[in-house]
Amino acid sequence: MRAITLSQAVNEAIAEEMRRDKSVFLIGEDVAEAGTPFKITSGLVEEFGTDRVIDTPISEPGFMGLAVGAAMTGSRPIVDIMFGDFLFLIMDQLCNQAAKAYYMSGGKLNVPLVVRTNLGATRRSAAQHSQSLHALVSHIPGLKVAMPSSAYEAKGLLKTAIRDNNPVVIFEDKLMYQDKAEVPEEEYLIPFGEASVLQEGNQITLIGTSSMRQVCEEAASILGKENISVEVIDPRTLVPLDEKTILKSAKKTGRVIVVDEGHQNFGVTAEIASRISEKAFYYLDAPVIRMGAMDVPVPFSPVLEDITVPTAEKVASNARKLVSGALVHEL
Structure with missing residues (x-):
């Protein structure tokens, strides 16, 4: 079995799901040409184009709101939040809109949306770029929360999240992006709720x-x-x-x-x-x-x-x- 980095595993998961389902698109700051600061999404814009790999202005509330609306009307957005610390900027869209739509509509309105972000200290990034906010998000009913611990988990959990019919937030540790683990070349999913x-x-x-x-x-x-x-x-x-x-x-x-x-x-x-x-x-x-x-x-x-x-x-x-x-x- 080949060994790949966590970064490569995430990239593979996104690419495979975008090939499988044309309703999946990626949106966020510097996700296209730059491939994000951590180079997670490098190469995706060349394959899928700027209609499906969308660079945004520096306006997390704006593009998160766009993604929630797109999810409500049939798309499956993957929202890249550059640093987990920036989750504070999208709390209304994530917690008041995406998390509650299914319940408030009596099960008639799904929000199949994934927020990909990160956590973790010891990168020398100081107090506003080093927070671990997964507990805060886990407190909100209507949101699923995944925390991959290796490249294997990162790919399997992300593919499961993209196929989920309601919102999922995935936290990746910034220090682990270059860590390698064995990852099958054949498709696999990791079910949520299985330790x-x-x-x-x-x-x-x-x-x-x-x-x-x-x-x-x-x-x-x-x-x-x-x-x-x-x-x-x-x-x-x-x-x-x-x-x-x-x-x-x-x-x-x-x-x-x-x-x-x-x-x-x-x-x-x-x-x-x-x-x-x-x-x-x-x-x-x-x-x-x-x-x-x-x-x-x-x-x-x-x-x-x-x-x-x-x-x-x-x-x-x-x-x-x-x-x-x-x-x-x-x-």
Whole structure:
């Protein structure tokens, strides 16, 4: 099987779906000639033309509104939001219009629209270009939210999203665009709401979203050398969330650490931890531990920025304490 980058996987997914369905089009800032700042969409305008790969002015509310209207009338737009931080500019169009149309129309009006954007710190892009806003979007009923953790997930989840009849927001980690993974050449889809168990274990479960999957896998490797048996889970999608797989693992190991790059306050780690505590409480041997970004604006300084997000060493340290019982006594 060939190995390709996450960037190439996204490009392939878009191209394949645009060939398959002429109602699919791509719209956003610098998506045509420039191929986006991360070169995700390079080459698409040459194949599909400027009628289907549309460069826009710097007006996120304008082209998002256009996309919502197009989706309501039979098209399947893929909206490229250059940085996840710019989601604040399209909140009305996304959350008040796209997310609610199906419900307010009694199921008569679908909005088959995909918003592709990104998340993640440690790119030295400062507070306004480094936020991870997936928890905010996950709070809105009517929106599905996917978080690919590799090129394989990126392609399969995006193809599923494009074929969905209602709005999906996909968050890709900016640091992962050049990361390679094995991706089949034949077509495949990844269903929403199906987590991936990357490694089986029986002493502790590590749940990692997006790039935190790699952090958890690295932590599991460290712990494995110490004979600590670790299960690693990638949720893949937050909405819908695969509770069944998560709860099964929590009941098996009795100890869980949830790792996410979003801020801790009212975030993804809190939601997953609360569901485990509510539905698997009597199977737990210790409290569920949450690890996320510090609750501060992302610093520009590399020294400061690096300490705001979870690392494999920090996860492994907490896991050791949880397995030994030391962390329980500290709490």
